[in-house]
Amino acid sequence: MLTLQALRHDRPAVEAALSKRGLDAAPLLDQILELDLQRRTTQKEVDDLKAEQNAASRAIGDLFKAGKKEEAESRRAEVGLLKERIQALDEKQKALIQQQEDALLELPNRPHESVPSGQSEEDNEVVAEEGDKPNLGDSAKPHWELADQYKLIDFEAGVKISGAGFPVYRGKGAKLQRALIQFFLDRADAAGYEEFIPPHVVNADSGRGTGQLPDKEGQMYHCTEDDLYLIPTAEVPLTNLFRGDLLKSDELPIQLCGYTPCFRREAGSYGKDVRGLNRLHQFDKVEIVRFEKPENSYAALDGMVEHVRGLLRELELPFRTLRLCGGDLGFTSALTFDLEVWSAAQERWLEVSSVSNFETYQANRLQCRFRNAEGKPELVHTLNGSALALPRIVAALLENHQTADGIRIPAALQPYTGFDRIA
């Protein structure tokens, strides 16, 4: 969430930035600042009364010690009155803080100055397009047909044992999956990201820390018995690794990566979007996460995008890079680049990575800070990106590298698969 300080000191800029999301934040900002004013007034009152009470208590103690029992007793009654007033104000104060917190939670992150305004994905800015789209003509088969033809994925089996959106990978399909995970992790490791294997279920505090809760409650699988959530992305456990921490300046930057399955309910999805591997309830992903000093975070973001592009080049997939517009930008993000691969048979772009800088939005919720040059705690910037999400990569590999006599495996991947073709 945004910091109160930012709203207080920089309100016009915040409001202008939020308007790029197509959001008129003025009423909410008014409300928050009004609550803030009330809160400060109430706090002053209650603090003064408490100071009075503390002084009285000390005096009573002294009176007892001095043996002046009568006087002490009379002052006791006096403090009793004070307490009632304090209690009432305390409750008022608590309510105000809660309201303010709730309102603050409704505000999305403030888009970076480079974010174009826009309503939807139509308005995203294509930053670059790379690689050649294969010319397959009418013979191009969609990946779900190829997956069936070469016995790589059994969608029906998944439906039987779990439900739609839970594919079963088999044979070379399973091996390809494992090879990609290993390939992505090796590349992340080489780029300086330390590998983690985090829990795949998290508590509500973690969900709140990275902003999935309360915003996306309905998108997560929730084990109510234990009040745990299946992770929708490794971002959640990985970023929460440093929740509540006060980092030393020289500990930054922190670079982590991890492979996890990801679980998403995807309520409300339908149609061609959910065909084959396009949209799943469970999928595999390697995620990269960084904690940065504010002045370095945008350079880090560029580095992460470049890392992901390198992976796509090695996989020999045509791809493009998008700078998300305000309307398509995630709730918690300040700037996001999406990477999309070309799906040769479906003839459309598939999002395979989303690389974001959250600035202090997550860190504020996480209370993840570092000691700055003045020795004062300051919120870090958090970033993350998929590097990469598997299903659509698999879809694109199958579709783009299909030939009359099988699927060609890119050279970079062959050491990992142990085969150079699926036939």
Added chain:
RNA sequence: GGAGAGAUGGCAGAGUGGUCGAUUGCGGCGGUCUUGAAAACCGCUGUACCGCAAGGUACCGGGGGUUCGAAUCCCUCUCUCUCCGCCA
């Protein structure tokens, strides 16, 4: 699942009703000494909120209670550790 112990500042670890926001050690910062460094010695060193400031308030796992006054007593929740049981 049963029994017991515990949760205190960046870390370690004292403190069982009245200047305790908290002894001490480590770490960090500054200084003395030194050609430089180490060692030694001296000093400083939690966070948040309100306030121009002086200063005030809150925080000793979370929540509630007792009391004029709670880190300290009571209740409750969560978590950790030890032992037992079960188990990959």
